[in-house]
Amino acid sequence: MTDRAPPRSTARPADLLLRSTRVVTPERTRPASVAVRDGRIARVLPYDAPVPAGVRCEDLGDDVLLPGLVDTHVHINDPGRAHWEGFWTATRAAAAGGVTALVDMPxxxxxxTTGTAALRVKREAARTRIHVDVGFWGGALPGNRDELRALHDAGVFGFKCFLSPSGVDEFPALDEEQLARSLAVVAGFGGLLIVHAEDPRELADAPARGGAAYADFLASRPRAAENGAVALLIAEARRLHARVHVLHLSSSDALGPLAAARRAGVRITAETCPHYLTLTAEEVPDGATEFKCCPPIREAANQDALWRALADGTVDCVVSDHSPSPAELKTADFATxxxxxxxxxxxxxxxWTAARARGHTLDDLARWMAGAPARLAGLGRKGVIAAGRDADFAVLDPDATLTVDASALQHRHPVTAYAGRTLHGVVRSTWLRGQRIYADGEFTGPRGRLLSRS
Structure with missing residues (x-):
């Protein structure tokens, strides 16, 4: 008797075949059949490939088979503030949105998540309650440089820090000297530092008036704050030859320096978010603090420049910065x-609604929202439809529309800046390692796994 696997030639070639006239592969969108075996993509076959005996075939028709999206910027807040958002609700929302892997902020x-003991607490809180795969960022604080290597070895994907106040007392910002010291530690073991980039001096010098007027809030978070912080990060990344990632970029003025730094070999990347690409300052009603975020939603001309930077690769990826709270914390005063x-x-x-209107394609969408975030975090089995990758998919009807009803969304509190908007693109189903976890509003039990950096 032997416990060795049978020779490959005698093994079943697949457990499942997913067939669509539009499969988004790394090369192009084309008709194809995707063979899945043991939770991974075995082969990408011609559309009319014969179905082997005993293999289930799911014909998706003209619905688009996308790689499962990867969202590397999600605030789940569990444990401790799970009444804001928890693993169960956040990962159901992810599954309903075609997201099959996410990385949770510290x-x-x-x-x-600023030490290994806290990482263990976080993992235990998540372990049995996740509908999609979940990994974790660590945090870099003024007093935890000695914890960073241990967190790295324990499997976090990198380290989040703030250069301006985070909004919660237990996660203080780094000053310039602390940033340099923490980045040197992280660079020493080849890690990644991801940064909320706003200069606190610029914020302190900006006009600060409370109240309901969005124009006043926008003036309180000027582009200069982002621009100065990005310049500092470029300089430090160059000096230390360190990997640095700029979170939720909203200022188009920072794009030129970022592009020049990358051409010069500086190891710096950047993301932006759906709200910066689809919402504009001109349309935010006074008192509508469901639109409040930091950095803020800026003007339409600024948004146009972000789209150009996404198209030319200056901005690498689009991730949510999903940061929920109870409705009562969304008071009508933008300052508080x-x-x-x-x-x-x-x-x-x-x-997709905004991209198609600007002439972008489903290939672009998959690159920005699946492939690039997976590369950022080092998730080598995620993000593209190719042999050897996890069989994670989003099935999208790109022409169908939905009108956003906040009360019908899966995240914990029915608050969203998109309420009432009509959007193109309906997720028909979501698949995790070859198993359908969501279809037409229905979910399976939680099948997600905890992810670690490897």
Whole structure:
């Protein structure tokens, strides 16, 4: 008797065949059949490939087979502030939105993920309650440089820090000296630092008036704050030859320096978010703090420049920055309301609606929202439809529309800046490692796994 697997030639070639006239592969969108075996993509075959005996075939017709989206910027807040958002609700929202893997930010949970003990607490809170695969960022604080290598070895994907106040006392910002020291530690073991980039001096010098007027809030978070912080990160990344990633970029003025730095070999990348690409300052009603985020939603001309930067590769990826809170924290005063936009379920249709209007394709969508975020985090088995990758898919009807009803969304609180908007692109089903986890509003039990950096 032997416990060895049978020779490959005698093994079943697939457990499942997914067939569509539009499969988004790394090369192009084309008719194809995707063979799945043991939760991974075995082969991408011609559309009319014969179905082997005993293999189930799911014919998706003209619905688009996309790689499952990867969202590397999600605030789940569990444990400690799970009444804001928890693993169960957040990952259901992800599944309903075609997201099959996400990486959770180290705040606003209690404790924050700034040491290995806190990472264990976070993993235990998630382990049995996740509908999609979940990994974790660590946090870089003024006093935890000695914890960073241990967190790296324990499997976090990198380290989040703030250069300006985070909004919660337990996650203080780094000053310039602390940033340099933490980045040197992270660079020493080849890690990644991801940064909320706003210069606190520029914020302190900006006009600060409370109230309901969005124009006043926008003036309180000027582009200069982002521009100065990005310049500092470029300089430090160059000096230390370190990997740095700029989170939720909203200022188009920072794009030129970022592009020049990358051409010069500086290891710096950047993301932006659906709200910066689909919402504009001109349309935000006074008192509508469901639109509040930091950095803020800026003007239409600024948005146009972000789209150009996404198209030319200066901006690498689009991720949600899903940052929910109870409705009562979204007061009508922009100065005191909690800042964050809940969009985990809506990122795909929101971006597709705007992208198609600007002449972009489903290939672009998959690159920005699946392939590039997977590369950022080092998720080598995620993000593209290719042999050897996890069989994670989003099935999209790109021409169908939905009108956003906040009360019908899966995240914990019915607050979203997209309420009432009509969007193109309906997620028909979501598949995780070859298993359908969501279809037409119905979910299976939680099948997600915890992810670690490898």
């Amino acid at each position: 705040l606003n949970s209690l404790p924050p 309301a909690w800042g964050g936009i809940s969009s985990l379920q809506l990122g795909l249709p929101a971006i």
